Amino acid sequence: MNLSRKDMLGIIDLSREEIDFILDTAESFKEISTRKIKKVPTLRGKTVITLFFEASTRTRTSFEIAAKRLSADTINISASSSSVVKGETLIDTARNLESMNPDIIIIRHSAAGAAHILAGLLEQSIINAGDGAHEHPTQALLDMLTIREKKGTMEGLKIAIVGDIAHSRVARSNIYGLTKMGADVAICGPAMMIPRDIDQMGVSVYYNMEDAIKDADVVMMLRMQLERQKRDLFPSLREYANHFSLNRDNIKLAKNDVIVMHPGPINRGVEITPEIADGPYSVILEQVTNGVAVRMALLYLLSGGKK
Amino acid sequence: MKLLLKGGRVIDPSQNIDTITDILIQDGKISMMKKDIPLPESDSGNDLKIFDLKDKIIAPGLIDMHTHLREPGFEYKETIRTGSEAAVAGGFTSIACMANTDPVNDNRSVTEFIHKQARLAAMANVYPIAALSKGQDGKILTEFGDLKNAGAVAFSDDGNPVADSGLMRHALEYAYSFDMPVISHCEDTGLSSGGLMHEGFISTQLGLQGIPGIAEDIMVIRDINLAGFTRTRVHIAHVSTAGSVQAVREARSAGINVTAETAPHYFTLTDEALKGFSTNFKMYPPLRGADDVEAIKEGLRDGTIDTIASDHAPHSSVEKDVEFEYAANGITGLETSLPLSLKLVHDGILTINQLIEKMSINPSNILKIPKGSLKTGSDADITVIDMNKIWTVDTDKFRSKGRNCPFNGWELKGKAVMTIVGGDVRYADSEL
Numbered sequence: 155m156n157l158s159r160k161d162m163l164g165i166i167d168l169s170r171e172e173i174d175f176i177l178d179t180a181e182s183f184k185e186i187s188t189r190k191i192k193k194v195p196t197l198r199g200k201t202v203i204t205l206f207f208e209a210s211t212r213t214r215t216s217f218e219i220a221a222k223r224l225s226a227d228t229i230n231i232s233a234s235s236s237s238v239v240k241g242e243t244l245i246d247t248a249r250n251l252e253s254m255n256p257d258i259i260i261i262r263h264s265a266a267g268a269a270h271i272l273a274g275l276l277e278q279s280i281i282n283a284g285d286g287a288h289e290h291p292t293q294a295l296l297d298m299l300t301i302r303e304k305k306g307t308m309e310g311l312k313i314a315i316v317g318d319i320a321h322s323r324v325a326r327s328n329i330y331g332l333t334k335m336g337a338d339v340a341i342c343g344p345a346m347m348i349p350r351d352i353d354q355m356g357v358s359v360y361y362n363m364e365d366a367i368k369d370a371d372v373v374m375m376l377r378m379q380l381e382r383q384k385r386d387l388f389p390s391l392r393e394y395a396n397h398f399s400l401n402r403d404n405i406k407l408a409k410n411d412v413i414v415m416h417p418g419p420i421n422r423g424v425e426i427t428p429e430i431a432d433g434p435y436s437v438i439l440e441q442v443t444n445g446v447a448v449r450m451a452l453l454y455l456l457s458g459g460k461k
Numbered sequence: 462m463k464l465l466l467k468g469g470r471v472i473d474p475s476q477n478i479d480t481i482t483d484i485l486i487q488d489g490k491i492s493m494m495k496k497d498i499p500l501p502e503s504d505s506g507n508d509l510k511i512f513d514l515k516d517k518i519i520a521p522g523l524i525d526m527h528t529h530l531r532e533p534g535f536e537y538k539e540t541i542r543t544g545s546e547a548a549v550a551g552g553f554t555s556i557a558c559m560a561n562t563d564p565v566n567d568n569r570s571v572t573e574f575i576h577k578q579a580r581l582a583a584m585a586n587v588y589p590i591a592a593l594s595k596g597q598d599g600k601i602l603t604e605f606g607d608l609k610n611a612g613a614v615a616f617s618d619d620g621n622p623v624a625d626s627g628l629m630r631h632a633l634e635y636a637y638s639f640d641m642p643v644i645s646h647c648e649d650t651g652l653s654s655g656g657l658m659h660e661g662f663i664s665t666q667l668g669l670q671g672i673p674g675i676a677e678d679i680m681v682i683r684d685i686n687l688a689g690f691t692r693t694r695v696h697i698a699h700v701s702t703a704g705s706v707q708a709v710r711e712a713r714s715a716g717i718n719v720t721a722e723t724a725p726h727y728f729t730l731t732d733e734a735l736k737g738f739s740t741n742f743k744m745y746p747p748l749r750g751a752d753d754v755e756a757i758k759e760g761l762r763d764g765t766i767d768t769i770a771s772d773h774a775p776h777s778s779v780e781k782d783v784e785f786e787y788a789a790n791g792i793t794g795l796e797t798s799l800p801l802s803l804k805l806v807h808d809g810i811l812t813i814n815q816l817i818e819k820m821s822i823n824p825s826n827i828l829k830i831p832k833g834s835l836k837t838g839s840d841a842d843i844t845v846i847d848m849n850k851i852w853t854v855d856t857d858k859f860r861s862k863g864r865n866c867p868f869n870g871w872e873l874k875g876k877a878v879m880t881i882v883g884g885d886v887r888y889a890d891s892e893l
Binding site: 285326 | 665671673737738783784
């Protein structure tokens with residue numbers, strides 16, 4: 155099997171078989187990162203550009219490490235947050251990069267659909283590293299890899315996603331992925347952060363955290379996307395923490411072997427208390443480790459690699 | 462110069478005419494309408510042009526009461542010349558243009574400038590709509606009397622809603638005293654600001670901030686209440702929601718003087734079109750849901766919606782070839798409005814007579830301009846329509862400078878094949 159697509163723009167159009175295939179491939183790449191010499195020649199001679207129009211530490215470093223461990227040459231470009239500010243349009247930037255013949259372009263942008271513009275325009279493979287509140291496919295894949303490792307399967311699991319769903323691309327990509335894989339997804343957050351008609355995505359909606367995390371196998375906490383909220387949606391962080399924080403009391407409602415996830419960066423004391431973030435249920439740092447493997451797998455597969 | 466239009470099916474809702482007959486045009490006016498007007502003797506025929514319009518429909522010149530011609534200020538997007546060329550190519554003999562130019566059309570000199578440019582272009586009749594408030598900033602009314610004398614036909618801050626209900630009340634009252642319509646762009650910005658598309662499942666999927674239908678409904682209901690209270694009248698621009706249609710319907714039956722327009726895209730497309738993030742589907746109000754589209758069609762069918770206007774909003778690639786969230790709102794419409802509207806006839810929602818009524822005498826009555834009729838002695842503004850001509854939209858062939866058209870490549874059935882303004886053939890398909 156191989157991944158017969160040019161780009162990785164979102165989870166919405168991936169099949170269950172494709173997701174399994176990517177996760178299997180990622181699993182086989184994990185071992186490379188534990189070697190003394192953490193490098194294989196798989197993508198030698200390939201050029202990978204990360205084009206980030208939004209600040210990022212984790213995702214960009216993860217992509218860069220993934221590419222380097224496969225021996226690709228990596229170039230990182232940080233651009234100002236919008237083309238309007240910058241003076242050059244996204245399309246012009248893309249055409250200029252294309253002229254230098256890279257093989258894969260990884261883009262993060264604050265505007266939903268930005269990766270789609272590049273994908274429609276360029277011959278190169280485009281990986282969406284997050285576009286506005288739309289999709290963040292590699293985050294969902296690494297989350298699914300982590301859940302699969304810990305639980306063996308996603309089928310039938312109760313997974314609660316709690317936080318600012320409206321502004322979260324992580325939530326959307328995970329909802330698409332986890333529902334495809336047979337999980338029972340509950341979303342939860344303050345009413346103004348639950349987007350309209352989201353139940354049509356096949357999730358159940360809760361406004362009360364206790365109900366959402368009751369008997370959950372997985373609790374995925376999201377932070378408030380303050381930078382994406384167009385106005386003050388919420389009275390205060392204190393009010394938020396009082397009602398939507400995962401803490402040592404409410405976590406008892408979940409299953410005994412619950413795992414706690416967070417895409418980062420975490421806001422300690424807001425959506426998650428330190429003792430939960432650092433506690434025995436937390437797999438937050440394992441998610442980060444798996445991020446490298448998933449991104450290695452995608453770089454490899456989009457370059458035409460076969461398993 | 463005389464024109465003789467022979468053998469066409471003349472449909473003139475203003476006189477309840479629907480018959481096959483000839484029309485003679487002389488000195489820019491309709492001089493005679495009767496069956497089998499005899500051809501003059503050959504020696505006197507050298508200034509007579511004869512057109513055989515068998516199987517064609519001859520309608521009063523169509524009127525588009527909502528366009529943006531961008532001049533002065535944004536000539537790279539459109540000029541009064543290119544916009545009025547697009548108008549006649551699309552079958553419109555008269556168009557009204559909104560005031561959101563730079564400078565804003567909020568004073569006599571801009572209104573007069575628009576008239577002058579339109580005269581020089583010598584294509585369609587152009588009727589300026591003046592701003593309702595100075596600078597369209599919603600604070601102080603413009604000089605309605607002076608603007609009327611300069612040739613403005615209506616007042617509107619289109620593009621910006623009038624948020625201040627008190628100002629809107631005064632605008633309705635003062636405009637009514639001059640027998641002038643106020644055209645309201647209905648939008649509650651508290652609900653719409655930051656929004657990029659219709660709020661619903663698709664906006665949730667795409668992660669784009671939504672604009673709920675009620676952002677329009679609430680303001681439509683406010684303006685209807687203001688018009689009722691002040692015993693004046695109001696015209697609702699670009700109706701896009703089921704809620705607005707229902708509000709107008711109820712107001713009308715309660716005796717309130719409210720008229721309404723919609724645009725072809727609101728009965729042709731839904732928010733599903735946004736998947737893929739093409740900026741050619743980005744406009745204000747946004748493309749709505751399937752229920753709204755059905756309600757708009759029903760509103761057209763039962764007469765709640767009086768007229769179809771294109772909301773022609775040309776932009777250059779500078780505004781459109783960018784990320785969805787940064788792209789300007791609006792699509793070009795003059796050259797596709799009639800064909801998209803003809804689909805309502807082909808689909809049995811309207812009769813051709815009803816459609817022509819909505820695109821000629823109705824807007825003429827709303828704007829109180831002496832157009833929209835083929836009565837003997839009236840201006841010879843005529844649109845000739847081929848109901849069945851199959852053609853493909855090609856934006857590269859547009860007269861408009863705007864290429865921001867979501868219908869590029871669509872195969873459409875029916876179009877204007879000849880447009881006559883003041884007895885002068887301003888547009889004709891090559892076959893004629």
